[in-house]
Amino acid sequence: MKTIVYNFEGKKVKDIELSEAVFNVPLNTELLHEVYVIAHTKGRGEVAGSGKKPWKQKGTGRARVGSVRSPIWRGGGIVFGPTKDRNFKKKINKKANAKAILMALSEKLRSEKLIIVDKVEAMNKKTRDIASGLNSLKLRGSILINLSEAEKDTYLYSRNIKNVKCIPVNNLNVLDILNHKSVVLSEESVKYLEKKYN
Numbered sequence: 384m385k386t387i388v389y390n391f392e393g394k395k396v397k398d399i400e401l402s403e404a405v406f407n408v409p410l411n412t413e414l415l416h417e418v419y420v421i422a423h424t425k426g427r428g429e430v431a432g433s434g435k436k437p438w439k440q441k442g443t444g445r446a447r448v449g450s451v452r453s454p455i456w457r458g459g460g461i462v463f464g465p466t467k468d469r470n471f472k473k474k475i476n477k478k479a480n481a482k483a484i485l486m487a488l489s490e491k492l493r494s495e496k497l498i499i500v501d502k503v504e505a506m507n508k509k510t511r512d513i514a515s516g517l518n519s520l521k522l523r524g525s526i527l528i529n530l531s532e533a534e535k536d537t538y539l540y541s542r543n544i545k546n547v548k549c550i551p552v553n554n555l556n557v558l559d560i561l562n563h564k565s566v567v568l569s570e571e572s573v574k575y576l577e578k579k580y581n
Contacts (some may be wrong), residue, residue, distance in 0.1 A: 424464030
């Protein structure tokens with residue numbers, strides 16, 4: 384299957400052939416969900432609501448109450464619920480995890496949310512170089528940039544950009560792919576993935 388390679392100015396550079404075994408994997412929602420799922424509930428410190436005392440302590444005839452976020456109120460925090468601080472991960476074997484990663488990448492490509500660039504670099508070693516490149520590619524919302532070994536210094540120039548996360552391509556995972564609207568891969572990253580998963 385063919386796709387377009389852009390440069391960081393948003394211009395088409397060429398077409399490349401992608402491996403069907405890596406970028407055209409059929410979706411299995413049950414497997415993808417099993418790898419992705421995380422349990423988390425909000426306590427009284429996390430739910431939305433005013434910090435103001437709803438009514439005065441005495442003289443109303445009603446029970447005293449300090450906050451609308453109290454767990455005994457509707458819409459209040461949850462007591463002793465599962466949180467992301469505890470580990471609720473199931474053990475997933477390596478083959479299933481790898482397949483889920485390829486499914487997630489394939490879905491991004493099918494929905495035109497996976498962009499391939501010739502290389503990810505900051506020409507003048509400035510954060511604005513990366514921000515400008517992402518604007519040229521017309522990417523909006525949360526963006527995941529996957530860096531090859533040769534591009535790892537780019538992390539320094541992208542870490543302060545809002546809604547942008549940079550990770551080494553060898554640390555690519557289902558959670559990051561699905562939690563970001565767009566995924567950016569360089570040609571080097573594509574070669575790495577095809578070599579690893581083919």
